[in-house]
Amino acid sequence: MTASKTSRFTPKNPLWDEDLPERESGIDFNQRLDSPLLDEDLNHVDENYLEISRTSSVIRGLGVLVGIMFLASAIAFLIPDLIRQWNVFVTRAPFLGLYYCTMLVGAALAAGLFALHDCLLPRDTPVRFNRNTRKIYVYEYTASLRRLQRWRKEIKIYDWDNIEAEIAKVSGFTGKAYVVRHELVLVICKAGTNEVIDRISLKGNDVTVETLYQLWSYVRRFMAYGPTRIPDLKARVQGVSFVSSLFHFMPYISPTEEGRRFRSKMRWLDYPIIFLTIWFFWIWLPLGICNYIAMKCAPEPKWPAEIDAESRSLRSA
Secondary structure, eight states, X not given: OOOOSSOSSBSXXXXXXXXXXXXXXXXXXXXXXXXXTGGGXXXXXXXXXXXXXXXXXXXXXXXXXXXXXXXXXXXXXXXHHHHHTHHHHHHTOHHHHHHHHHHHHHHHHHHHHHHHHHHHSOSOOOEEXXXXXXXXXXXXXXXXXXXXXXXXXXXXXXXXXXXEEEEEEEEEEOSSXXXXXXXEEEEEEOTTSOBEEEEEEEEEEEXXXXXXXXXXXXXXXXXXXXXXXXXXXXXXXXXXXXXXXHTTTOGGGOOSXXXXXXXXXXXXXXXXXXXXXXXXXXXXXXXXXHHHHHHHHSOOOOOOHXXXXXXXXXXXX
């Protein structure tokens, strides 16, 4: 979308790929906003505020699936060996038996941690854009498997006038395929400068950048002109149903309303991507079941009452 070869922001994002058009300059109303994935992130839009979901950026259910596989593997390999050689472990090699038991307990704890992380993360961590207060309200949730820190909710509030955007990219070779994922990042700068004070991921885990371009354009148009200059998109279905979760990673064959909406907006570019990914249905279906488990266990996001009222408010800043 841009011809930039270096980031204009300091410090630079280590995963930086390109800068996006500035917040309020050169809005292109000829740019099409027709990605089939664009409305999967829309929670709400009216004259006052826009709420963008970030559920599509998280592969929900993966932690549950990894936990189940990890525990099943440990049980399948360790318990039969323990049972077969119990007398040997008790009489001749008690330390080896203790080692097996420790490994089994450790595997159970690790599996539980993966699943717990997936189930405790809120169903959504939305971002609200309010035209009247000219602020954005970010619902963040800190939960890391790498650091033993307190998992907690945090609300961040920033002035729209200090926000720009960039694309980040992660790529690598898995041994069988070259994988690329893109992310739309909101860059919060000090007033009147390009000095970065924070970065917020608005949408990630995208194979291509087209939907990310369109989402940034959609937000910019809304904040500048309101809902009259943006497409009339339908808000996503926010409940949790088994069928929707089952086909969550294959919406192009889903029999649900979300699936029908997805198919009605498909473009020629989507067909080769679908052709390449549908062969992994044996992964997508069990992952969809685990998605249902994780989402049913996950708590609903709850804004603090004062922030909730302000972020929906008609009051000007």
